[in-house]
Every structure is written in C-alpha cells, then in structure tokens.
Amino acid sequence: MAKVIMIQGTMSGVGKSLLCAGLCRIFAQDGYRTAPFKSQNMALNSFITKEGLEMGRAQVMQAEAAGIEPSVCMNPILLKPTTDVGSQVIVNGEVLGNMPAKEYFAYKKKLVPEIKKAFLKLSEQADIIVIEGAGSPAEINLKENDIVNMGMAELVDAPVLLAGDIDRGGVFAQLLGTLLLLEERERDRVCGLIINKFRGDKSILDPGIRMLEEKGHVPVAGVVPYMHLSLEDEDSLTDRFAKKRKGAIDLAVIHFPRISNFTDFDVFEQNPDVSVRYVTGTAELSDPDLILLPGSKNTMGDLKWMRENGLEAAIKKKAATTVIFGICGGYQMLGECIEDPYGVEEGGKMRGMELLPTRTVLKKEKTRTQEEVVLPEISGVLSGLSGKKAWGYEIHMGDTKGCGEASENKLPVVLSKGNVYGSYLHGIFDENGIAGEVIAALAEQKGISCDTGEMMDYAAFKETQYNKLADTLREYLDMDHIYSILREARITETP
Structure with missing residues (x-):
C-alpha cells in the first residue's frame, strides 16, 4: 500500500x-x-x-x-x-x-x-x-x-x-x-x-x-x-478575476455568473505585453483587441444575463472591428439559437447572438472526448492558425450544427465568420504556438510588434x-x- x-x-x-x-x-x-x-x-x-x-x-x-x-x-x-x-x-x-x-x-x-x-x-x-x-x-x-x-x-x-x-x-x-x-x-x-x-x-x-x-x-x-x-488555482477563489491592467494587447474575457474552464486562457498570461481581464459589464469592456466568451455551466442563463446587462449588444456592435472567440458554452451563444427540449438548463428555445450560422440543441448526455486535430482553413485575422495541430478536449451537453444549406455538414473544429470564431475545443490555445500566433495576428492588426517567443512552449513554461x-x-x-x-x-x- x-x-x-x-x-x-x-x-x-x-x-x-x-x-x-x-x-x-x-x-x-x-x-x-x-x-x-x-x-x-x-x-x-x-x-x-x-x-x-x-x-x-x-x-x-x-x-x-x-x-x-x-x-x-x-x-x-x-x-x-x-x-x-x-x-x-x-x-x-x-x-x-x-x-x-x-x-x-x-x-x-x-x-x-x-x-x-x-x-x-x-x-x-x-x-x-x-x-x-x-x-x-x-x-x-x-x-x-x-x-x-x-x-x-x-x-x-x-x-x-x-x-x-x-x-x-x-x-x-x-x-x-x-x-x-x-x-x-x-x-x-x-x-x-x-x-x-x-x-x-x-x-x-x-x-x-x-x-x-x-x-x-x-x-x-x-x-x-x-x-x-x-x-492554476481553485476556480472559485482565483484572484484572476480582479486583474484590470491593460497591456499592449488587451484580452477581455466575459465573466459569466456560471463561468467554467477559464483555464483555457491561462496561456496568454505568461506574456507581459498581454493583459487578460475578466469583465462583467459594458463599462469594463472598453475596447479590447480580443473578446473571449468562455465555457458556462448554464449557457442559456448566462446568455440571458449578458442580454439583460447590455454586454450582448455591446459585443455584437464590436464584432465588425474586434475579434471575438467563443469556446464551448461561449461558442453555443454565438449561434442563431439554442434549444433545450429536455429541460437540461432553462427549457424551451432561445435566440442566440446570431454571429455564427449555427443551431445548438442541448442533449441529456454529455459529450466527453479528447482530441488531437489539424485546424481547418480559417479566414480573417486568425487565418495564420490554418493547418496548425491542436490538442484539447470537448465537454458539453449540446449538439451544434450549421444553419441553412450547410446544416447537414459536420462543422469544422473552429468555425469562423468575419471576425467571429467558435470552437468546442478546450485547451486549443495551449500547444504548438497557437497562443503566440493569435497574439501576433492581433498585434499586426493593431500595427504594433509583440514578442511571442516565450509563448511557443506552454508545457515547458509550466x-x-x-x-x-x-x-x-x-x-x-x-x-x-x-x-x-x-x-x-x-x-x-x-x-
């Protein structure tokens, strides 16, 4: 023993x-x-x-x-x-x-x-x-x-x-x-x-x-x-939510009431030129270079919270010029609608943020998989991610499909439309220099330089x-x- x-x-x-x-x-x-x-x-x-x-x-x-x-x-x-x-x-x-x-x-x-x-x-x-x-x-x-x-x-x-x-x-x-x-x-x-x-x-x-x-x-x-x-620290007691410093590259994470798996963004914190701020209202949002919608234990409830406090409208307005990336629950929110026929969360049907052409139906069974993937052809500011290898895991109660003509097709691991991106893959930024590529792309868009060398190997840093x-x-x-x-x-x- x-x-x-x-x-x-x-x-x-x-x-x-x-x-x-x-x-x-x-x-x-x-x-x-x-x-x-x-x-x-x-x-x-x-x-x-x-x-x-x-x-x-x-x-x-x-x-x-x-x-x-x-x-x-x-x-x-x-x-x-x-x-x-x-x-x-x-x-x-x-x-x-x-x-x-x-x-x-x-x-x-x-x-x-x-x-x-x-x-x-x-x-x-x-x-x-x-x-x-x-x-x-x-x-x-x-x-x-x-x-x-x-x-x-x-x-x-x-x-x-x-x-x-x-x-x-x-x-x-x-x-x-x-x-x-x-x-x-x-x-x-x-x-x-x-x-x-x-x-x-x-x-x-x-x-x-x-x-x-x-x-x-x-x-x-x-x-x-x-x-x-x-x-990583205990998620309920982390001091990350209190950080408000703005770096040369500013990332704003929407702090949902039921936020989950915000460890997806820890990799960005190792770069002193990058700030990762957690925001709960429109006054805190300001003008970030990237808005991140994290996972949620109650996707419909947290989307309703954003709708009621004005964050949804503010994010949709910024989508024309600002990069937005949703993961898991945040990805589901970015779609056309969320349906909950089995009462997994709120029940009924809810309009999404209508920034991605997807429809999510919440299921009784949870999807739980680990994956190693090659990222698909990605358009827009983050096109440099195309073809990169990524590792991560999926953990969600919903099934997301495309809307319109592509509704029967399997969605890519990262879906993009304009400045808006979504994925179910937790940990997507952690390996193969993906976080560094994201920061480099944001810096180029902003017309500044940013050293991303130390972000190339997050495992070695840990x-x-x-x-x-x-x-x-x-x-x-x-x-x-x-x-x-x-x-x-x-x-x-x-x-």
Whole structure:
C-alpha cells in the first residue's frame, strides 16, 4: 500500500492545491512514484481524461507536477455547481445527476465505497499519495458524514499537515481555532502546521510561532513565503478575476455568473505585453483587441444575463472591428439559437447572438472526448492558425450544427465568420504556438510588434513553475519532518 500525507486548511483559499502540487513535484524529484488525490472536489474547471472521463483540473495540475497522466481515480467525486443551492454530481468521471445541496449532504455517505475503490486503484500505481482536503475540517455543520477532510484522513489513516493563510490575517487564530474545534482523535492526526503566503521578515513571527506550538502542541513544519507563480488555482477563489491592467494587447474575457474552464486562457498570461481581464459589464469592456466568451455551466442563463446587462449588444456592435472567440458554452451563444427540449438548463428555445450560422440543441448526455486535430482553413485575422495541430478536449451537453444549406455538414473544429470564431475545443490555445500566433495576428492588426517567443512552449513554461514551487517548498518546509510522518495507508471500514 502507498504511503500517504494529507494537506488540510483552516479555510478555503489557503493554498492547499499548490502545497499539494509542490509536494507531488518534490517526491517525484526524489524518485518516488507520486500521485495526488482529492475524494471530492467542487469546481467548474474540469478536464476530460483519455478514457473520456471528467475530473477536476486541480488534480490534473497536481498530476502534471508529479509527472504522470491524469486519472479519474485521483478525483472520484466532482461537484459542478449549477445554481446557488445545487450541483451536478459526477462520480468516477460520469454524471450521476443534479442534486440540491441538502439532498447531496444526505446522499454522499453512499459514495464512500467509490472513494475507497478509487484510492486503492491509485495506491497500486504510486509509492506516495498526496491527499488534498477541502475548505476547513472544523466546519461543524458539515462534519457529519465527512468524506473529504478528517473523514478522508481517517478512512486511509493519513497524517495531516494543517495550513493557514497569513496573507488574510489572523493566522494564529486560524490554526489554533481549527485545532480547538477538532475532536481529540482528529487533533492527534495533525502532525504539523504550515503558515502560508508570508510576506516579510520571518524573525518577527518567531514569538508567535513559539506560542502557537506551546498552545497547539503541534510543531510548525514551515513558514512559506507568498509565491508569484503562473499555475492554476481553485476556480472559485482565483484572484484572476480582479486583474484590470491593460497591456499592449488587451484580452477581455466575459465573466459569466456560471463561468467554467477559464483555464483555457491561462496561456496568454505568461506574456507581459498581454493583459487578460475578466469583465462583467459594458463599462469594463472598453475596447479590447480580443473578446473571449468562455465555457458556462448554464449557457442559456448566462446568455440571458449578458442580454439583460447590455454586454450582448455591446459585443455584437464590436464584432465588425474586434475579434471575438467563443469556446464551448461561449461558442453555443454565438449561434442563431439554442434549444433545450429536455429541460437540461432553462427549457424551451432561445435566440442566440446570431454571429455564427449555427443551431445548438442541448442533449441529456454529455459529450466527453479528447482530441488531437489539424485546424481547418480559417479566414480573417486568425487565418495564420490554418493547418496548425491542436490538442484539447470537448465537454458539453449540446449538439451544434450549421444553419441553412450547410446544416447537414459536420462543422469544422473552429468555425469562423468575419471576425467571429467558435470552437468546442478546450485547451486549443495551449500547444504548438497557437497562443503566440493569435497574439501576433492581433498585434499586426493593431500595427504594433509583440514578442511571442516565450509563448511557443506552454508545457515547458509550466515545468519551470512547478520546479520553482518545489524549490521554494524545499527551502521553507521541514522536509525531514514531512518525510518522517509519512505512513502506509490503511483502509478503515468507515470514515
């Protein structure tokens, strides 16, 4: 059985995902077969494996850090919020159904056998499994039948490192308060504390650290500095949405209420001349060089939101002179109409933005595929993409066809009309210099020069970020202590 360690946090957003990724990279660098695991993830950024199964992107990022292929057994339960009080429940990569929060809370204990099965399968392939918790283990209202924090730790007998976020303030209260609210058997499982996102002189913290260890009876395993990295973060807590800087090439992403898979645009952020802004209204839209319509967990609802707040009209007006690119849900919105005969989203029929000659019918079954394609002949500003190889994955509930004479023909992987482009392919910009080609074309249209050389190999760029993360954690974490607390997983009967 693989050895295990678990990262839990005092709250959401303390940096659990990156800490897990960093440990995955360190253990892999040290010669161990390493894999990430999160029993239950709530996220709208998801990924499709080679087998056509759906999982959260946080564990995909951690698998990349470990140098292994993502597998759905790393994230057996994925919750994708559809409303403020309900989610689509995905188990082992396939849709189980939509459930209100209260119904899922009562149901989730039935999923423990699936969690065990996934963990055991992963354990056959790994020497060390790095487990990520969710939120806080001290949420008293959620502790009953917990399957993702201390419940998960008990299920596999994992030692726990508890992380707090000093950047938000009150880190000593975060850590001590969490320990206080844990039951004795849970506190005994906490083998180290991590103070994360520190800015400043660590010596100033020393008196607090001594008191923290005295009162908490748990050693501090490290004080990790605030790191400036270009890696994926938890989609519900990302700070990307707050960035408003305008670069020489300005990209505006429409921030839908149910935005999903906005990781499609991370590749553009590595170029300092390019700004990626997330906008929610016409006043923020301004005059970007490229408008991006991302994926959506509720395409019809988000199109209605754009229609009501004036963004749809503003985008349609700019389409004559500005490049517009829709992916997945955004692609569906750009068409003539969206029909929902089975009540998958809103039901009924809805007029689209009428910028592309397509018609989408929402289906009961989800399309889930990975693809490697050669891009078709593309017209307009982005004609330089024609013939380039692209890799990505499709994940959508709709079937999109052409309108008019071409209605029976299979649509190309990228459909273009004037300045408007659409595709179902998530990750289309990530490889083979496609992002650089897009930026170069926009720069040429604008009459300026822009260095896109560093955008040619996004995978290599991410490798530098994972190594930087691992180097930082090696320097500031007590890795001898962390290695000493690793122990072989032992599956128990109940969490």
